Amino acid sequence: MLDFHLIKALHSAAGPATLDVHLAIRPGEFVALYGPSGAGKTTLLRLLAGLTRPEAGYLRAGEQVWYDDKRRVWLPPAHRSIGFVFQDYALFPNMTVQQNLAFALPRQQNQAIVPELLTLTGLEALAHRYPSQLSGGQQQRVALARALARRPRLLLLDEPLAAVDYPTRQHLQQALRHAHHEFNLTTILVSHDPAEVHALADRVIELDLGRVRQDGPPTLLPTPTSISITQATIVKILPGNQARVRLASDGSTLLITLPNDGYPYQPGQLLTLRPSAWEVCPPVDNKL
């Protein structure tokens, strides 16, 4: 499906580096680009889409040459068969959900796919809303549906699930897996969340300072056991829906945000924690 060697200068917070990546991606693969920020994940994704121009190398998609430095070939993004989901969703604010999807279709194409996509992503009820009237998760689903409208062969996702809460994230991961199979896609996902990589990808490419550090099955990554589901007891309720809890596994304490679901949480209650519901904080004194 994709065969490329792309070179481009990176200007990351860690200082200048060169992105130099040589890879082949098979049709139907679900690839995660993983690594710390500044590793070049988003840059690589933008190079594949044609949103950023490489400095040297080549990029072939099947029989088509999208970029070749030596032959001076450059195919602009509008002529590549891709779907791109942006980190900020990039929905068109002047169009409703339905209009965003319809706009994505080529002029002559049958509009029948629009209701199909709305159903696939569970957006039927929101078809006539504007993006500003949607939640983050809903906007994300519109962005996914819109990226699929042209029936691309390649789906590129730039940290699409970074800004949504845990239940929405699970729901979206399901929608993504479903779309990947339903549309026979080759999917490349930028992520820095190992749990997400494990849940979705069948191949992970770890980048660091512009180079491939590891390439293989997601089991290469640290398994998210250390942050898997665990039990904890509430030690103290704090203002702003926060609570200090003691983990059953090792007795360490954590600061978590309680779900805002109206349940009367109290000290002494046993909770079940899932990875994205809490964040780690430094150890505290024994009074807690």
Place this chain on the structure above:
Amino acid sequence: MQDYWQTLALTLRLATLTTLLLLGIGTALAYWLAYTRSRIKPLAEVLVGLPLVLPPTVLGFYLLLAFSPDTGLGRFLQHTLGLRLNFTFTGILIGSLLYSLPFMVQPLQAGFERLPPSLAEAAATLGKSRLTTLWRVLLPNCKPALLSGIVLTFAHTIGEFGVVLMIGGNIAGQTRVASIAIYDAVESQHYAQANAYSLVLVGLALLLLLLLSWLTKRRSNYSA
């Protein structure tokens, strides 16, 4: 009396034509300035902004010279294109276009630059041409900038004096716009006549400013 209405009609015709033409020219120029990486961009921005600081009479003076048959450009315009621009409506229209250019270009350029770059990029990944993207995505999402560009250009052209006087003079039905008619009336001590023009211009200015503040206050997704 007929002269009065003729002058007001001419003023409105000049302002309307200037605004319509600048809507096209200004949009293209603002789009280019907002997205180009060309090295001449700073120079282009300075040239667009020049009429803001240049005395109108200076602009008018050089246009007068340029249009006159004594210069190469003037000879070319007159003999090759058959265009006589000094002391004609077409001449003051061209003067107005240059003079009001920054009032259309600057708000629009700022409007384009305020939009998240991902909007145009998303349209590109959806296979849309630049023109389609401009027309369907960029312009609809900078409506407040577009509207303030239109209102400012129109108002500014109505109030124009120096440029028109230099290249147009004061020919009834051809180049005599309201602001020149006021000056002319005061010169010949027809204060009532000057007042009649002035009141209309004050009313128009108030109306346009009200319209502008109403339009920019209305909720919009990306307005600042």
